[in-house]
Amino acid sequence: MNFVRKICTIRSQTPSTNFSRKFRISTKNFESSQATQPQVQDDKFDFEDLKVLERQERRKPQIKPFIKDVFISVFNKELLAYPEILNKEESECLAARVSALEKVFYDKSKTKEERKMALNKTKMYAAPVSLTNNGLAMNHTESLQYLEVIANDVSLGQEISDHWVGLEAVRKGLEAEQYQQIIDDLTSGDRPLKLCIKEKISERITQADFRTYAELDNQGIWRVTGEKVANSDSINGYLLVLCCLEGDRMKAFLIHPDASGVEHNGVFVNFKQAPATPLSEISEEELARTLAISRLHAATLCRTALTRAVQSCVSYIRPRVFSGKPLSELCTIRSIIGDAFMDIYASESTDYFTTGLLDGYECPDAEMEVAMCRNFMVDHGISNMLKLLAIPSLEQEEECKQLLDDIRHLAARGENLGSINMFIALNGVQHAGQNMASEIKQMRNPLYHPLFIFKKVMQNRHQEKDDPKLNLFLAEHLHPSLRPPSEQLEYCVLRMRYACETLLGRHGADVASAFNELNRLAIAGTEILAMTAVLARASRSYCIGLRNAELEMKLAACFVETSKDKVRRLIKEIDDGEYLNLDHFRVQFGRKMLDANERLTEKPIAKSFW
């Protein structure tokens, strides 16, 4: 396969454009940078339209999926202008609600009941519901703002996240009449919606992975039978249960409170012929998209947990001294706090960048971005948390335990890192496969296509040397001082196509079973999304003169530098293959451990003769 990469063709580009770009003739760029220029839009008001009662969404026309295209090294430069979703009135309204919530949630003396009351007062239980149904018609950007405050109470944060996602699914899935009947009860806050999706891993080879099923009884009522892992302790509210039907189809069902046949057993909920209402108006894909928003919420919850850990550490460090100097002067401690700060900044940028995609465009395809937001924060959050909690050591035992348990619970809640990484990678590779199908076919049959192979070898000669030609010119869409980081981002983006090509060329249609390599691809993609969001945010902040914007610029440059190295290593490992990156051996060791019933290696002091 490497032979294929030895040839490379020169991409068709206009020489004059390249010339002008090299020599910074700025007037030449006016076309490409037009997208990031402020655009004046004429709002048309139709005063006779009764829908003005509802919230008007200002969505731009549909764009191609952003991160999916990154997998084939196509970059939508328009998005380097960080999305701005809310207008002045909306922002003011949001700020008022958030400050009302902050008063309750930042005050540690408030009880859970008081907090719940505050949520009710601020209409949080009805937030995603339309204005005509006494809701707030909240969009995703606003939901993160609210959740950041609510997440200070971890259990309430999880509850409200499930409730919002479930409400949206119910709105889309139930018939209008049924929806109107239950919406008031649903939004009262007394019995919030809970999600029941995850199941136990099967323990027998004759068990399917997903076993909860629904069937119609004689009276035409759907009955749900199965067992689910419950995310929360109590099940007094409405339950949204995912079931399989005959013929491998999936459908969500709503189980009302106090329904018969529902039993709570520790972290599991058992359903025995429980009556349920089907969400028949929503397709499987739409259901997946709707429920996936819980990943975005999980990222926010994790980030808030990490922020709390940073605050806890800071309050521990400040009054303490070491060798007669303040503890805060220790470089190692400062760097740990700095790392956490950088990751929090990156996660925040990525989350709001993604909500910008979801709220700002028609028919957004941002499932991958949403999944990446969660994985980025969970992955970085756990490692940062461990480092942070090592600072107070065992002095603040209870608080540390709680913080660690919170992030562990949030990280494993619903799904784990590996399965999301697989989702990200398989989506990306599928998109790349669609775009590169003919190329891959030719690459995998080189003797039938000698000319193509020669071309390919020429084309990839820079990629082979790990030095792709930077021809995306991302720096034109960012603040000039971000030129070096933008080139690092460009390098990463350009390497992605090569990584996909290598993977598909190596495994063909069996790529779905190359888990280790797909995992790397997913992590690389996630880092690229974070790099993009961070650069866009820092550039915007600096351009519009936000407070401490210069710090943001430094944060961005530092983050991109670190991430670039990570992406570079990951893609190099993909390119190297399982023997050079030692995957083959690690897998063998793992297999030996799993197969052995005893200790594999002898003790270090063991002898075979005396």
Added chain:
Amino acid sequence: MAARILKTFLRARPSIITIKRFESNEKNVTLYDPFVNKPQKDKKTYLEAIKIFETRDTRRRGHVEFIYAALARMKEFGVHKDLEAYKALVDVLPKGRFIPTNIFQAEFMHYPKQQQCAVDLLEQMEDNGVMPDSEMEQMLLNIFGRRGIPLRKFWRMMYWMPKFKNLSPWLLPEKLPEDTLELAKMAIQRITSVDPEVKLDVWQTEEIEASLDKTWVVSAQSEVQKVLLAEQPSDIALVVKGPFSVYMKDQVVTYFTLIGKTRPEPKDDKDIDDVSDLQKPLGIPGFIGSTKIPSVKCSVHEQDDGTIVAVCATGTSSRDSLLSWIRLLEKYGNPLLSEIPVIFTLSAPSSDIAVQETQPAKQEETTKVNT
């Protein structure tokens, strides 16, 4: 002195030297054998005999012949795998006397008969898998010096023997158990080690009233095998195959397998080069895997010639004991065996194939007569 040695050396014809060397290497057995008259043949008496030889004559005449005789009798006394016995034999050789004092002695095999004797002793140790230790090295050094041939043999042994000692992936104890049941347990454990989940059971055939052979049964079956057995259609017979042999050092254990039907191979006729329509997951958070059960081969027990659903070794390896094994399997977690016919294809008994329709206990007597 040196001139005289050189003169002798030059005068001697090489052919004579060679012949003489071989002559001196002949193993002559002494007429007096102290080991013959021992009433009880064990390690203690063996070591006593060596001690008597050592104390009888301070000059230890005939020690080479004695060692050869002792080596030949080791198996008889059951000490052929005992390092202590070999060390006692080496200790018979006098210390210091055979160490070459000049370059010629060192080069031309000083005391060849004695050296050859020590090499033969080490050879026997190697054949019996007895690893020498550093004390033995010291003894050989004291006897033959560091240029002696036995030392070279010893060092070669110490290079290779530790490497081979633990090469087998199935660790066995230094001394195998005498009890056949324990041995059978180890054997079955070894052949079922392919699946770490396999559970070993020891049953007595007395539990089955109709059994003729009263013996033990070591049966191994994992949960996966139970499920695979439960999936066996009742119209397709199970087959008991065997006896197969598994070697534990120098011991052989016979075992039998119960074979069920094989599930089909996974069919894969997709074009591996076509990546235009790759599968992607649905993406519902928390939903992974599939809603269907795979109906194709996927466990290690499913081999090309059948699915191994259980393995056993019995005390007698008789057909009756195997019949009891099937009954015991039925009793302990495989109720489906009462409905499925079992065919015995055993090479050991003269009648080769026997069909056993497994029916309730009453009819067992009659069916056993048929078999």
